[in-house]
Amino acid sequence: MMTLHGGDLAVARARWGEPPGGFCDFSANINPLGPPAGAVAAAQAALAGIAHYPEPFARRLRAALARRHQVDESMVLVGNGAAEVLYLLLRLASGFRVALPEPGFAEYARAARAAGAELLPVAHDRTDPPPQLRRGDWWIICNPHNPTGHLFTPEQLLRAAERTEATLLIDEAFIDLTAAGEAGSVIARVPHRCNLVVVRSLTKFFALPGLRVGYAVAPRWMVAELDAARDPWSVNSLAQAAALAALSDEAYAARTRHWVAVERAYLAEQLASLPGFIVYPPSANFVLVRAPLPAHEIQRRLGPRGVLIRDCRSFAGLTEHHMRLAVRTRPENRRLIALLRSILEEEAP
Numbered sequence: 001m002m003t004l005h006g007g008d009l010a011v012a013r014a015r016w017g018e019p020p021g022g023f024c025d026f027s028a029n030i031n032p033l034g035p036p037a038g039a040v041a042a043a044q045a046a047l048a049g050i051a052h053y054p055e056p057f058a059r060r061l062r063a064a065l066a067r068r069h070q071v072d073e074s075m076v077l078v079g080n081g082a083a084e085v086l087y088l089l090l091r092l093a094s095g096f097r098v099a100l101p102e103p104g105f106a107e108y109a110r111a112a113r114a115a116g117a118e119l120l121p122v123a124h125d126r127t128d129p130p131p132q133l134r135r136g137d138w139w140i141i142c143n144p145h146n147p148t149g150h151l152f153t154p155e156q157l158l159r160a161a162e163r164t165e166a167t168l169l170i171d172e173a174f175i176d177l178t179a180a181g182e183a184g185s186v187i188a189r190v191p192h193r194c195n196l197v198v199v200r201s202l203t204k205f206f207a208l209p210g211l212r213v214g215y216a217v218a219p220r221w222m223v224a225e226l227d228a229a230r231d232p233w234s235v236n237s238l239a240q241a242a243a244l245a246a247l248s249d250e251a252y253a254a255r256t257r258h259w260v261a262v263e264r265a266y267l268a269e270q271l272a273s274l275p276g277f278i279v280y281p282p283s284a285n286f287v288l289v290r291a292p293l294p295a296h297e298i299q300r301r302l303g304p305r306g307v308l309i310r311d312c313r314s315f316a317g318l319t320e321h322h323m324r325l326a327v328r329t330r331p332e333n334r335r336l337i338a339l340l341r342s343i344l345e346e347e348a349p
């Protein structure tokens with residue numbers, strides 16, 4: 001099974017059938033605590049209003065995000081997931097170059113290609129500006145980086161922005177799942193730098209990938225230009241209501257931060273104890289590993305047991321031995337480790 005992204009349950013079901021109790025999905029990096037109860041309740045309540053259009057441009061949500069980051073509303077672009085926001089932003093790269101991290105999230109290249117931009121793959125941990133970039137070009141850095149977990153400091157990123165004429169787009173889809181959280185973000189610097197854009201997602205931290213909510217904080221002219229030429233209703237009313245409720249749930253955020261800190265360390269340590277496993281130091285809620293067996297072989301053995309992993313073959317620069325594992329709950333992480341251990345034992349001569 002070779003896919004562009006993790007979390008494709010329909011493909012898994014077609015291949016292995018529905019396991020009793022459902023799949024345990026390590027292939028998509030989603031908070032296993034599930035969505036905040038208040039967000040689910042808000043989406044359910046919003047069902048009563050689906051005979052009406054959603055608020056255009058998600059105005060109330062946009063205002064809440066602007067308050068959260070202490071920026072002007074005119075700098076916030078809300079979209080149907082961070083993915084839509086990336087596609088919108090990269091429209092501005094039409095006819096220009098887009099430097100993108102390799103390996104990296106597949107949608108960067110698809111969005112840049114769709115915009116008619118020229119693609120320039122660069123090392124995923126690069127901080128010195130690619131010399132080919134000029135004003136009008138774009139440079140995407142993912143922080144923390146999916147799938148390697150590489151973490152940049154805000155200082156490194158701001159220095160990179162200072163040293164390039166290109167627009168520097170920092171994808172912070174997973175920043176709220178790192179130890180530093182907001183302190184590791186450059187979002188507060190966007191109003192002070194004309195070539196800095198930050199993209200965020202609500203889908204990972206708040207476990208809402210099916211609702212699709214993401215946003216960017218970007219220079220005012222970009223937001224105005226993109227809002228003038230887009231679908232005003234792309235964020236539906238259930239998603240807007242759930243996002244507003246999720247953002248205000250401080251207790252859920254604290255529980256999530258505690259879970260990810262403890263379980264990230266546990267999973268990485270356990271994986272490192274498996275013979276032949278090389279673990280890339282994780283910084284968010286996923287761990288990249290190089291396994292002694294091909295990842296598709298491990299996937300083939302785990303699938304029938306209802307456990308999904310991300311085979312990383314589709315990432316340029318990674319090998320068939322690379323796989324990415326989401327950090328899940330302690331019982332699930334324990335189960336994964338036990339299954340991996342038994343697969344390795346079956347293989348041992």
Ligand SMILES: Cc1ncc(COP(=O)(O)O)c(C=O)c1O
Pocket residue numbers: 080081082083084105142146171173200201202203204209212213214
């Ligand atoms: C690095 C990165 N950026 C952005 C996204 C898109 O997130 P969303 O679900 O908000 O569209 C993903 C999703 O996997 C991702 O891995």
